[in-house]
Amino acid sequence: MKNIYSAIKITDNVYWVGAIDWTIRDFHGYTTPHGSTYNAYLIMADQITLIDTVKAPFKDEMLARIKSIVEPSQIKYIISNHSEMDHSGCLPEIIDLIKPEKVLASVIGVKTLKELFHDQHEIIPVKDGETLSLGNMELAFMETRMIHWPDSMFTYLAKDELLFSQDAFGMHLATLERFDDEIDAATLEFEAATYYANIVLPYSPIVLKALDKVAQTGWTFKVVAPDHGPVWRKDIGRIIELYKKWASQKTTNKAVVIYATMWHSTEKMASAISEALAEAGVKVKLLSMNEFHRSEAAYEVLDAGALIVGSSTLNNNILPQMADVMTYLKGLKPANLIGAAFGSFGWSGESVRDLEAILREMKVEIAAPSVSVRNVPNEGAMQLCHELGKTIATQLKQKVDSN
Numbered sequence: 001m002k003n004i005y006s007a008i009k010i011t012d013n014v015y016w017v018g019a020i021d022w023t024i025r026d027f028h029g030y031t032t033p034h035g036s037t038y039n040a041y042l043i044m045a046d047q048i049t050l051i052d053t054v055k056a057p058f059k060d061e062m063l064a065r066i067k068s069i070v071e072p073s074q075i076k077y078i079i080s081n082h083s084e085m086d087h088s089g090c091l092p093e094i095i096d097l098i099k100p101e102k103v104l105a106s107v108i109g110v111k112t113l114k115e116l117f118h119d120q121h122e123i124i125p126v127k128d129g130e131t132l133s134l135g136n137m138e139l140a141f142m143e144t145r146m147i148h149w150p151d152s153m154f155t156y157l158a159k160d161e162l163l164f165s166q167d168a169f170g171m172h173l174a175t176l177e178r179f180d181d182e183i184d185a186a187t188l189e190f191e192a193a194t195y196y197a198n199i200v201l202p203y204s205p206i207v208l209k210a211l212d213k214v215a216q217t218g219w220t221f222k223v224v225a226p227d228h229g230p231v232w233r234k235d236i237g238r239i240i241e242l243y244k245k246w247a248s249q250k251t252t253n254k255a256v257v258i259y260a261t262m263w264h265s266t267e268k269m270a271s272a273i274s275e276a277l278a279e280a281g282v283k284v285k286l287l288s289m290n291e292f293h294r295s296e297a298a299y300e301v302l303d304a305g306a307l308i309v310g311s312s313t314l315n316n317n318i319l320p321q322m323a324d325v326m327t328y329l330k331g332l333k334p335a336n337l338i339g340a341a342f343g344s345f346g347w348s349g350e351s352v353r354d355l356e357a358i359l360r361e362m363k364v365e366i367a368a369p370s371v372s373v374r375n376v377p378n379e380g381a382m383q384l385c386h387e388l389g390k391t392i393a394t395q396l397k398q399k400v401d402s403n
């Protein structure tokens with residue numbers, strides 16, 4: 001049968017030879033309802049070079065795409081920009097099959113690959129700023145530690161003005177379209193923001209430094225080729241601007257109200273708070289963790305200025321759905337937020353105190369008195385929730401104005 005998989009030409013000398021995962025729905029706790037791609041790239045230089053590989057079960061798809069233009073045994077070098085298993089899972093098998101002259105990774109990448117595979121393959125470390133001749137063209141390497149693993153690095157192909165950016169500027173989106181200009185802009189921005197919020201957000205200060213470092217290299221870009229999702233060739237400036245915006249974490253006039261409830265009392269409180277915020281001109285997102293996923297909460301918090309969280313008390317604790325999302329959000333380290341807590345209880349009422357404590361751990365500034373209500377909120381309790389919303393709105397406006 002004819003090979004159904006083809007390589008896709010992305011520049012004069014580079015082909016996409018990755019794999020499309022239409023069915024993956026979970027990446028270490030981040031839900032991916034639209035699947036993903038594992039991008040690998042083939043540089044058709046004098047020394048044919050493969051940039052990254054794919055998740056282990058997708059090895060044959062990658063090999064088939066490579067074979068559509070060249071015999072895999074012709075590959076001389078393999079570069080591992082990021083050693084996480086979705087990009088390196090089939091690397092040991094590929095090395096055995098292709099027997100390349102050199103496999104290269106960052107200094108930490110070499111160590112990490114050893115710790116992942118415990119094999120005898122020789123991997124050559126490349127340092128920040130080092131270059132590699134491919135004969136008729138050259139690669140340059142830049143360490144991008146903690147974006148988003150310690151081993152991460154960028155590889156730049158000056159001849160095609162192409163940056164291989166590993167997970168940076170990527171998104172989890174399975175498509176047969178390979179380029180940004182083939183996908184509508186709103187989808188691109190939503191998926192890139194979701195990816196940033198769920199993967200890159202904790203490293204925002206490092207992202208800002210890395211963007212400066214890239215600017216200082218004088219590298220010019222016609223194409224940015226990440227390890228997931230489409231290749232950027234139309235509006236590279238836009239995705240770089242978005243990364244600057246997301247990494248800056250400036251306070252905005254948006255509040256996210258996140259809660260969970262058993263018998264709808266906390267839900268009533270959440271609605272009163274949200275309505276008061278909206279009445280005061282704040283953009284509001286209301287998320288019930290009984291229904292929403294933690295990844296959606298992360299997406300909404302990315303560009304928010306206030307985080308208001310609610311839970312009823314269950315067995316002297318917050319509800320498990322709230323424990324889940326609060327643990328997740330705490331790890332993502334959103335910055336510059338104000339907030340408050342609220343919730344209903346029956347007798348001991350620990351949930352609001354506990355939520356407030358988590359907000360403080362997250363360095364969220366408590367900007368309004370929290371509201372804790374025994375059983376179903378009456379008119380007075382609903383009024384307190386309304387006041388909470390109004391106070392947060394006023395504080396948020398002051399913070400945005402002082403930005």
Ligand SMILES: Cc1cc2nc3c(=O)[nH]c(=O)nc-3n(C[C@H](O)[C@H](O)[C@H](O)COP(=O)(O)O)c2cc1C
Nearest residue numbers: 262263264265266312313315316345346347348349
């Ligand atoms: C299984 C169960 C355990 C509960 N445990 C506690 C508790 O330890 N302390 C407390 O104050 N209330 C407890 N409650 C009472 C609820 O917090 C109370 O009914 C509250 O109004 C529920 O608010 P909700 O409708 O927003 O979930 C418990 C309720 C249930 C159903």
